[in-house]
Amino acid sequence: MNTQSNAIPESTLRSRVNTPAIISASQLMYWSVQRELWENRSIYIAPLAVAALFLFGFTISMIHLPGKMGAALALGPLHQHEVIAQPYDFAALLIMATTFIVGIFYCLEALHGERRDRSILFWKSLPVSDLTTVLSKASIPLVVLPLLTFAITVATQAIMLLLGTAVLLGSGLSVETLWTQVPLFTMWLGLFYHLVTVHALYYAPIFGWLLLVSSWARRAAFLWAGLPLLAIAFVEKIAFNTSHVFAMLESRISGGPEAAAFPMPAGVPMDSMTHLALLGFLASPGLWIGLAMAAAFLAAAVRLRRYQGPI
Amino acid sequence: MTVIEARGLHKAFGATIAVDSVNLRVEEGRILGLIGPNGAGKTTVLNAILGLSPYQGELNVLGRNPWAERDQLMRDVSFIADVAVLPRWIRVSQTLDYLAGVHPRFDRAKAEGFLAKTTINRGSRVRELSKGMVTQLHLALVMSIDARLLVLDEPTLGLDILYRKQFYDSLLNDYFDRSRTIVVTTHQVEEIEHVLTDLMFINRGRIVFDCSMEELESRYVEVTVHPERVAAARTLKPMHERQGIGHNILLFDHLDRQQLAGLGEVRTPRIADLFVAVMGNYAGQAQGAAR
Numbered sequence: 032m033n034t035q036s037n038a039i040p041e042s043t044l045r046s047r048v049n050t051p052a053i054i055s056a057s058q059l060m061y062w063s064v065q066r067e068l069w070e071n072r073s074i075y076i077a078p079l080a081v082a083a084l085f086l087f088g089f090t091i092s093m094i095h096l097p098g099k100m101g102a103a104l105a106l107g108p109l110h111q112h113e114v115i116a117q118p119y120d121f122a123a124l125l126i127m128a129t130t131f132i133v134g135i136f137y138c139l140e141a142l143h144g145e146r147r148d149r150s151i152l153f154w155k156s157l158p159v160s161d162l163t164t165v166l167s168k169a170s171i172p173l174v175v176l177p178l179l180t181f182a183i184t185v186a187t188q189a190i191m192l193l194l195g196t197a198v199l200l201g202s203g204l205s206v207e208t209l210w211t212q213v214p215l216f217t218m219w220l221g222l223f224y225h226l227v228t229v230h231a232l233y234y235a236p237i238f239g240w241l242l243l244v245s246s247w248a249r250r251a252a253f254l255w256a257g258l259p260l261l262a263i264a265f266v267e268k269i270a271f272n273t274s275h276v277f278a279m280l281e282s283r284i285s286g287g288p289e290a291a292a293f294p295m296p297a298g299v300p301m302d303s304m305t306h307l308a309l310l311g312f313l314a315s316p317g318l319w320i321g322l323a324m325a326a327a328f329l330a331a332a333v334r335l336r337r338y339q340g341p342i
Numbered sequence: 343m344t345v346i347e348a349r350g351l352h353k354a355f356g357a358t359i360a361v362d363s364v365n366l367r368v369e370e371g372r373i374l375g376l377i378g379p380n381g382a383g384k385t386t387v388l389n390a391i392l393g394l395s396p397y398q399g400e401l402n403v404l405g406r407n408p409w410a411e412r413d414q415l416m417r418d419v420s421f422i423a424d425v426a427v428l429p430r431w432i433r434v435s436q437t438l439d440y441l442a443g444v445h446p447r448f449d450r451a452k453a454e455g456f457l458a459k460t461t462i463n464r465g466s467r468v469r470e471l472s473k474g475m476v477t478q479l480h481l482a483l484v485m486s487i488d489a490r491l492l493v494l495d496e497p498t499l500g501l502d503i504l505y506r507k508q509f510y511d512s513l514l515n516d517y518f519d520r521s522r523t524i525v526v527t528t529h530q531v532e533e534i535e536h537v538l539t540d541l542m543f544i545n546r547g548r549i550v551f552d553c554s555m556e557e558l559e560s561r562y563v564e565v566t567v568h569p570e571r572v573a574a575a576r577t578l579k580p581m582h583e584r585q586g587i588g589h590n591i592l593l594f595d596h597l598d599r600q601q602l603a604g605l606g607e608v609r610t611p612r613i614a615d616l617f618v619a620v621m622g623n624y625a626g627q628a629q630g631a632a633r
Binding site for chain 2 (some may be wrong): 058066148149150161340
């Protein structure tokens, strides 16, 4: 009896010496993001479903492609572009809009759901800091969704071009016009630029604000996210008869003046314009003010999560 | 080694004082039962110990300040807040993957071993498991963490009697050893009666009773007294008296068992009876003070 009770603590001590006491920050972050993807499968299912649906419709529309190409050839290059490249831009916009909406709903739920279902008590029983948790949740709209959008759009547009090429070759037409009007690599570069500048950087304060609201609101996070801003805008309108807050919100959501400089239409010469747009973007105070606000919102969310328990 | 040390631990919610300048000390290798009525401050004390809520006063858990260092503290502390805090969407296999990923002291093979003894399916989501199975899963996870302090707040609330018994059995047989410390709160006092090494009663934010089980056995005596001897027994100043069927049961503090043996059948009081006696006296004192 005695030997047994002595043996147990010793073996425990040994195993404690053998196990590493610290897990690297990157590993903690990896598993925290993995956890988010387990819980919120809509992050990748929604854009994949939209892409699949779009490809389905696009495949059916291929019946008209040979006729459309014939008609387009008779038009000038600008109209050609409009007719041929439009579906590609539309695919990108559709997937982007989907992930943007997914990001909004994800953020509103991210720090609210765990309090509502009391699972925050389980997560807090593990050696993962509030900072890691909030950063991993913020990385979904700021890193994971833009990258997913890029990957899914690239795959969708590549399949579209292959389908178009196959159909044209099958009907004995030249693919030259199609390939010149749909410069995929230039488009992908532009898409990547847009996702990084607008979706990750310029939208950062929007997602930061939504995460903050979800960590603070006891219920109706959706209303809390929107109504106070609208109220401030209305008060401003009534009190001063100005609409700066409205203008600011609108410019933020539409991607700001920076989005206007975004060289999305395919075929527009990229090189010099991109550099100019990028410089202008990096020099704009709107970007830096927004990033500072995003950082402040996230810091507040980290602090709030420390105090929060089940609701 | 001292695992938990609190000095002047204080917590108020607005005008309500939940924990009133509590001093407490828990040594390594103990199993402490923290017993109190609803709203006595048990969970508030535990939340402070676990770094879940801020507090006033001094608190030291395994050499750390829990509020400032919750994430580091959780490498050495596990807790089950109460049943049904495992996220409902998670799969059993995902809980194992995640814990193996983030917890340096989690032993996955051990957890697999515990789960193999149950009927829990590895691919199931928590929402598909019964309440008892969720508790089994949570316990399997917690017992596979090589923690130094385990805190259980009403761990068996809402479970049927089979699972409740099994819960404490596996905790004692498969987990507890002299290098670990367990703090448990529960309303089902009789279940943990034979598990505890130490006992604390808490009422209105204050520790009103604090003693080890050995001390309890030597110090407190309960005597079943026949009605004709009750008057004589009362002269010995019992701390509590209650009516049985055809006899009175008197509880004495610091009296010789030999001396009491003449009055009737002598035994060590149950925790529940001691609790009622202590709480009754406490309420009486409070009333007296109010007058």
